[in-house]
Amino acid sequence: MSDRRTQILDAAAMLIAERGYTSTSVDDVIRGAKLSGKSHFYHYFRSKEELGYEVLNRQFERFTERGLAILREPMIDPLERLSLFIDAVVTLQAERGGRGGSPFGNLAAELADAHEGFRVRIEAVFERWASQIRSLLWEARPQLQDDVDAVRLSRFIIATLEGAVLMTRVKRDLAVLEGIAADLKRFIGTHVRDGGAVALPGARGAE
Amino acid sequence: MSDRRTQILDAAAMLIAERGYTSTSVDDVIRGAKLSGKSHFYHYFRSKEELGYEVLNRQFERFTERGLAILREPMIDPLERLSLFIDAVVTLQAERGGRGGSPFGNLAAELADAHEGFRVRIEAVFERWASQIRSLLWEARPQLQDDVDAVRLSRFIIATLEGAVLMTRVKRDLAVLEGIAADLKRFIGTHVRDGGAVALPGARGAE
DNA sequence: TCATGTTAGGACCGGGTGGTCCAAAGCGCA
DNA sequence: TGCGCTTTGGACCACCCGGTCCTAACATGA
Structure with a gap:
């Protein structure tokens, strides 16, 4: 489990706890985890659902x-x-x-x-x-x-x-x-x- | 309180109970209440929030x-x-x-x-x-x-x-x-x- | 040196979002 | 007859959605 991956997971956990799953967009998670772009995110997760x-x-x-x-x-x-x-x-x-x-x-x-x-x-x-x-x-x-x-x-x-x-x-x-x-x-x-x-x-x- | 208005309210109540507020779109409500279009809905409600x-x-x-x-x-x-x-x-x-x-x-x-x-x-x-x-x-x-x-x-x-x-x-x-x-x-x-x-x-x- | 995985960054897609605007028909009531 | 509310129907807006694709720069270790 790479560092980045857990970093994304942590950011997503925080956002989902705050605003819920549906209201948390992939872009929000990307911003939260300070990724460079969508492709970076989809390098680690197949979909938002998997996340x-x-x-x-x-x-x-x-x-x-x-x-x-x-x-x-x-x-x-x-x-x-x-x-x-x-x-x-x-x-x-x-x-x-x-x-x-x-x-x-x-x-x-x-x-x-x-x-x-x-x-x-x-x-x-x-x-x-x-x-x-x-x-x-x-x-x-x-x-x-x-x-x-x-x-x-x-x-x-x-x-x-x-x-x-x-x-x-x-x-x-x-x-x-x-x-x-x-x-x-x-x-x-x-x-x-x-x-x-x-x-x-x-x-x-x-x- | 007109009939239409309560009709919209009822349809919205059902949809929100089923899928939540955020995941219920105004278009969904319009379909549920069988309205003709957006303008018809916004004739009765100022916004989705008010709804x-x-x-x-x-x-x-x-x-x-x-x-x-x-x-x-x-x-x-x-x-x-x-x-x-x-x-x-x-x-x-x-x-x-x-x-x-x-x-x-x-x-x-x-x-x-x-x-x-x-x-x-x-x-x-x-x-x-x-x-x-x-x-x-x-x-x-x-x-x-x-x-x-x-x-x-x-x-x-x-x-x-x-x-x-x-x-x-x-x-x-x-x-x-x-x-x-x-x-x-x-x-x-x-x-x-x-x-x-x-x-x-x-x-x-x-x- | 080459391959592999990671990071970066951006263009793009079809479709949905809440919301506005407009034109015209139908309506009951004075 | 004419006024005002209701209904119809659609075009349109800027923006957001999850997701794809592509190119290129990195680092690492075999």
Whole structure:
């Protein structure tokens, strides 16, 4: 993977996060990556579509490294890992200044109905994400109530986080995301067996 | 408001829900509304932007009639109304065949960062929606725990529903939305005072 | 030295974009 | 009858879109 290629990918990722896939033109990407012209771009990518797919892949890899990795930390209690992961989502969004939202959610809203190729790839992203949470939930099973449905709960967590990021973008207020994240932790806490101490730190407290 | 005008608005609403605002061209709308040409369209709307704003308004009016209205039914217990409202969101999405998603969420994801005019209007939509839930929560206050934060809870409900609709679109599976809706009811149920009977019907049950 | 891959730069393509302008027909109503 | 709104229909604008093609200057390493 050449330097130029990743440079193009990075520029495209930024632009797509800001303005969406359709509204980001190849010329924009060329300007963003400081290429000399169209032929230079098409030397590295067969089409804009291919660019889009690879950007999505890279976004997921980055997310896997910086967010999903927490879910797998072997030395930390699984439910605390889940709490840390939710914090990481908040941090990630804070770093973006509340803008840009979730790359997956954005592409999903923009292309899920219109472009099957993107839809299946986005579905795969969410599925891999959900499966990470599911196996964490499986690990935490001794602490959880017997009737906890890991599939449903993992979907609920992802949907709420995606919705929260979207709302935060609209309101331009990170506190929205923080509040929802806290409530989400509280909800996860209700699945913990009674008698368990404060399983999810930070789940209470209005602010 | 002439017939033609609403006809254009309806056609545009459908197209925007399907393909998004940017990807819906004025020519598409003209074809959809069976107008004779561009001049005919621009006889009714000053610009595509104005069209978009009015479509957003109409979508919210429709949503107010068919969804938000339930929140105000005076003869039904407030918490049951909330449960019925969540059911209505599921029904609304089912009618669309899982496609199209939430008009507000879609526009938000597409334009929140790029187009301030739309951003503030979408923010207003969510705010009016949240305020409806807030006043319902205020009404239900005797049944709720003392520390329930209506602002936060209303945001949580909206974010989760928006996220759920988005996930459902990506997975093309209405069961996703149904599951999340059930869990959301369960979460709301945890805010009800102890000793209260089954406040939210349908909140339990895995399927 | 030759080949290969990279960078540079520009001309060009068909088609779509939001938007304007104009001329003329059809219309209901006073 | 005549006024004013609606409808029709098309020409036209500058610009942007994804994508192709071509030429030529580079660097690198075999």
